[in-house]
Amino acid sequence: xxxxxxEIIAGLAEIVNEIAGIPNDEVTEEKSFTDDLDVDxxxxxxxxxxAEERFGxxxxxxxxxxxxxxxxxxxxxxxxxx
Amino acid sequence: MPPASLRAxxxxxxxxxxxxxxxxxxxxxxxxEILRHIDSSDEWxxxxxxxxxxxxxxxxxxxxxxxxxxxxxxxxxxxITAEQIEAVVVSTxxxxxxxxxxxxxxxxxxxxxxxxxxxxxxxxxxxxxxxTVAKGLxxxxxxxxxxxxxxxxxxxxxxxxxxxxxxxxxxxxxxxVLGPAQAPALGPTVWGSEGDKSQVxxxxxxxxxxQPGDKFPALRQEGQTVFRWAVFxxxxxxxxxxxxxxxxxQDLDVFIPHQANMRIIDSMAKTLKLPEHVAxxxxxxxxxxxxxxxxxxxxxxxxxxxxxxxxxxALVIGFGAGLVYAATVVTLP
Numbered sequence: 001x002x003x004x005x006x007e008i009i010a011g012l013a014e015i016v017n018e019i020a021g022i023p024n025d026e027v028t029e030e031k032s033f034t035d036d037l038d039v040d041x042x043x044x045x046x047x048x049x050x051a052e053e054r055f056g057x058x059x060x061x062x063x064x065x066x067x068x069x070x071x072x073x074x075x076x077x078x079x080x081x082x
Numbered sequence: 083m084p085p086a087s088l089r090a091x092x093x094x095x096x097x098x099x100x101x102x103x104x105x106x107x108x109x110x111x112x113x114x115e116i117l118r119h120i121d122s123s124d125e126w127x128x129x130x131x132x133x134x135x136x137x138x139x140x141x142x143x144x145x146x147x148x149x150x151x152x153x154x155x156x157x158x159x160x161x162i163t164a165e166q167i168e169a170v171v172v173s174t175x176x177x178x179x180x181x182x183x184x185x186x187x188x189x190x191x192x193x194x195x196x197x198x199x200x201x202x203x204x205x206x207x208x209x210x211x212x213x214t215v216a217k218g219l220x221x222x223x224x225x226x227x228x229x230x231x232x233x234x235x236x237x238x239x240x241x242x243x244x245x246x247x248x249x250x251x252x253x254x255x256x257x258x259v260l261g262p263a264q265a266p267a268l269g270p271t272v273w274g275s276e277g278d279k280s281q282v283x284x285x286x287x288x289x290x291x292x293q294p295g296d297k298f299p300a301l302r303q304e305g306q307t308v309f310r311w312a313v314f315x316x317x318x319x320x321x322x323x324x325x326x327x328x329x330x331x332q333d334l335d336v337f338i339p340h341q342a343n344m345r346i347i348d349s350m351a352k353t354l355k356l357p358e359h360v361a362x363x364x365x366x367x368x369x370x371x372x373x374x375x376x377x378x379x380x381x382x383x384x385x386x387x388x389x390x391x392x393x394x395x396a397l398v399i400g401f402g403a404g405l406v407y408a409a410t411v412v413t414l415p
Contacts, residue, residue: 044306
């Protein structure tokens with residue numbers, strides 16, 4: 001079954017916490033991965049791969065560049081999850 | 083006429099690493115020097131790559147000179163003489179003469195004129211490719227001892243003004259001697275290529291389009307794509323090499339991945355779930371990315387510093403432009 005927006009945010013928060021050490025409750029839709037969450041371009045790859053596994057989506061490298069905020073990623077996953 | 087009955091050669095039952103040697107150019111280049119040409123910071127370079135200093139070759143530290151220095155140490159460490167080397171395999175992407183191969187000059191100057199000598203082009207997987215070729219030569223009887231050299235002057239192919247690569251590449255040479263063995267000391271190689279990604283790491287301008295006065299060709303890469311492939315796809319290849327050798331990560335003493343980037347090394351070790359007792363090569367901190375030279379250089383450094391010991395079981399994996407990769411388990415010399 002497809003994950004809800006809330007479930008996707010909660011899942012991303014766990015992933016960002018694991019990779020960048022940011023507390024889960026700070027991972028909210030308006031936050032920028034790079035500017036607010038200490039996720040640089042290489043950590044972003046780790047976030048993306050973990051999200052792919054968790055939500056059963058494929059996020060090609062060309063699309064990763066468009067995911068600036070947590071909300072961008074939530075929207076992408078919600079649209080593309082199987 | 084029926085085909086003539088041929089006599090085939092037969093070599094040693096197995097091959098092993100008999101010796102290792104490295105050469106690091108004398109000039110140490112700190113991040114501050116890199117920062118003269120790019121808008122970046124020491125902190126940014128360290129956090130993205132783990133590199134603090136690297137060695138860049140001077141005018142006299144040519145590809146051949148560095149290779150000779152590393153080879154001399156490897157031959158001495160193997161306890162043989164240069165005349166006993168029957169094949170010389172050189173992996174490099176930064177020897178700027180198409181022909182002849184640099185390997186023949188190296189063989190001649192080492193004093194093993196009759197050795198088979200040739201270059202291979204397999205970028206950062208060149209050491210593993212060379213090792214695999216050498217193993218085959220020994221087991222099929224084509225050579226008793228084989229010298230495998232990885233040597234690069236990547237500073238010549240570095241765009242000093244490109245903030246994503248200027249700090250990354252470096253120079254050096256690493257060599258190993260392989261010889262016959264009575265018991266397995268090299269696992270099967272898991273290797274391959276992914277030519278659909280041939281542009282992910284590339285030379286900016288092909289030599290036949292380069293005009294004098296143009297900006298000299300340099301290496302470029304798509305960092306995120308390389309990172310994803312190196313960490314997640316290469317971790318699978320590394321695991322396959324363990325499986326092929328019939329061991330698990332628990333049986334390993336040492337992990338020597340190509341020294342591409344500290345972040346790749348750390349993420350790969352994490353993805354592979356290596357036990358804490360496994361010593362991980364992190365030579366990149368003070369050596370940068372030396373492509374084909376990085377694994378033997380790191381191997382020599384770990385043996386010198388006591389992080390690894392002769393007889394230890396090590397997983398080595400190289401990966402790079404092509405894209406190409408090669409992973410194998412070795413018993414350290």
